[in-house]
Amino acid sequence: MTIPTDPETGEFHRAPNHFAARITADGRDGWPVEPGRYRLVVSRACPWASRALVVRRLLGLEHAISLAVADPIQDEKSWRFTLDPGDRDPVLGIKYLSEAYYKADPDYTGGISVPAVVDTPSGRLVTNDFPRITLDFATEWTAHHREGAPDLYPEHLRDEIDEVNRGVHTDVNAAVYEAGFATKQAAYDDAYRRLFARLDALSTRLENQRYLVGDTITEADIRLFTTLVRFDAVYHGHFKCNRNKLTEMPVLWAYARDLFQTPGFGDTVDFDHIKRHYYQVHEQINPTRIVPRGPELSLWATPHGREALGGRPFGDGTPPGPPPPTEVLPAQW
Template sequence: MDIQGSEFSTKGSYVTGKEYTRDTHYIETRITRDGADGYPVEAGRYRLVVARACPWAHRSTIVRRLLGLEDAISIGVCGPTHDARSWTFDLDPGGADPVLGIERLQEAYFKRTPGYPRGVTVPAIVDVPSGAVVTNNFPQITLDFSTEWKQFHRHGAPDLYPEELREEMTAVNKRIFTEVNNGVYRCGFAGSQEAYDDAYDRLFAALDWLTERLAGQRYLMGEFITEADVRLFTTLVRFDAVYHGHFKCNRSKLTEMPVLWAYARDLFQTTGFGDTVDFEQIKKHYYVVHEDLNPTQIVPKGPDTSGWVSAHGREALGGRPFGHGTAPTRPVDA
């Protein structure tokens, strides 16, 4: 989730005339087993910086937890709100990250590139010894957790990125990102009625497509959870709390889309998903930070979230959430 300069929207990309366009120019350095980019996989060297409010960062917390990478990659958590400069560590004692010793994530970006000109985003992986950001390329971060960090996976870790499904998953992920993950933002930050109408129609066409796909199978790629489910979940879990009203994605609430609502509850009740959700931080971020959309900064009390733990019935479709693996057992640390 981006923070940009004054010419950008508060949601980190920009409105060119009428249509909202996300800035996808990230720091593409990778942490790999061979260290080709100068950053080899090494337990204890890197810190994953996230915000529980942010859907893009939320992906990385789920994948890290499912794979059991807690001992290999530490985590730092920013607060739900920020100013035009940076995410801050206001949840930590003294307002500074206890490992990095910084108050603003911006400081780690400046360590990498003095005067870093683009968005200060989460998730970001920071090289602890140097204090510099290694990467903020959120789609690649989780894929590398699955592939490059295998030696540090917990016993029983699921395969979230199976080789035999990657080609199909790439196509599914692309549509989910374009029409759903980013589609809600295209609705919320549309600069014209025409741009909003187009974004709205595309979003709900994609949700209808997902409904059809999930009507007869438990997960997006079939019988077990994959990276694709993680990517969709972080948008669905925020849908009624913020996107339906705040971003005007109001053809239907998630609770009014039976297949997707049951699917989302199934994931929420799976270890690693619901236990990483903080609805209050999610609402506080969107309604406080987006002053252009919500000038009063009033945070709504609803919706009622008790339904997330109600029976979903998706077990009838078969499948095993973790495939041949097992659920995480250690307590969540973020």
Template sequence: MSYVADSSASDGEFNRDTDYITTRITADGRDGYPVEAGRYRLVVARACPWANRTIIVRRLLGLEDALSIGFCGPTHDERSWTFDLDPDAVDPVLGIHYLRDAYDKRVPDYPKGVTVPAIVEVETGQVVTNDFAQITLDFSTEWSAHHREGAPQLYPEPLRDEIDEVAQRIYTEVNNGVYRCGFAGSQRAYERAYDRLFTALDWLEDRLADQRYLVGDTITEADVRLFTTLARFDPVYHGHFKCNRSKLSEMPALWAYARDLFQTPGFGDTTDFVQIKQHYYIVHSDINPTGVVPKGPDLSNWLSPHGREALGGRPFGDGTAPGPTREGERVPEAHSAG
């Protein structure tokens, strides 16, 4: 997510800039960056849905020892995400306040949006990649030597075509669809985006009515990609982005599915509702010029029984749940549901 990587077309339709730094970190190092424990730092912001995916996948696969993590604060200015949560507002490993510094080291006067997630090479201080869609796939496929024992198969080879197909529709129509509503520059563009979004949500509601997960009988990359948007739907997108045909809590299958994932280790314990609301309502001053952050909604219902076990499925397949969240990486209790 970025402060300038988004723009609106002349007809008022929101268009996302998808020109990322696509260098990959791979097992064979073919792009010059081999997978190596301790060499890189994953920089995220809990507020950002695209970054939240990487936090979830890193935790599910058990990459904590191989790949350190740095957390930016929930807000930023026109220049960059910043490490406001750290002592003296400086990342303790990279030694920088502005994430832009790591982008400028890779590309002097980096001309595009400073986005999270980003993976930074610690020794050089340079961003290696900010290609969020590829990062999590590579965690599953290229970083396998560093997976924990019992790590789930989030991108199993026999299901990759279906996962890719479902994930692509989720990206265009849901993940980006809420932004297309929120940043529409005309009534016509907004209504068109609104209709596209809820057509896709209705499709997902039908798909999840009789199957526990999106693809196969275990959690996959597709579920991770949908979850981070669903978690933000009622607290932010329903009101702030005018996605208000219905709340998530009024879509029975999707709501039960979202609670099922939220209550699964790796999902709810990486979701910070306070930072999520702070980011959208403070940073998007063109939409919310007062900067007032809403007090609601009540989040305790995220912990209510979901009943999805009756559909079968095994969350982690032949693997196991991740252990407790590491010290220093935990969401404050007051920032979660309950």
């Protein structure tokens, strides 16, 4: 895997999302909400894709949006469907996600990323705009949400959610990568400083409230969770984000366990995929490709005590039921 860093500054820069069409209830971008039409392609290793997995589960959209899971180990053509019979996605009929990208734009030369939403009749990629995908699941697909689905992006809290998300994205979600992929000390130091300053601020915010915004789970919690759940397994050591482990930050560790133990969160997390992807794909960082045995994953099941802060995880709604049989993960410990 080639890591795009600035040769002068040593800074890692993530490429912008090239495909930003939206699937909406009114179909104004040419892509109307239509159950059974679209396929969500993810890697369970990827934190950006994991957001879409959590939101899809919480809202009960499994019946409306089908799921393709890529192999956590990429090759020179990026994400591939080698977990499926014949090494092809059984719905799209393709071996590589890149085939859907090139159907959308034969001249495309950028990276191949997940999550991606593909139009199954045409085989064309619709969007890889990961921040917008989950918001549209929450706001444009409401006619197909399960009964009791939570409001993950409540209108009266959107400004606050957006503000929290901006800080979390810059200083947590992106900063771990900027630290891990930095090739010069100053670039690493800046990302490291921003990361732990933001984690300290988030810890203070969450000390006396159960969730980031309001008293229910929102999009903000989902975006922070997918980085926190990977922290000790990969970011602390592999990406040199090593001031503290998550397990050494009491408030954030309890908060992360609270979410992990909430239906729709931990049941989408595959630590095997996460660890094998980071340690075996990033050969510039880990040339031996050895996958560490730790950390001890059973700690995620220990009591967290966050119920004492009150809050209603699903607001006036209810927890999602169990995952579809084809999406049940092996035991994690």
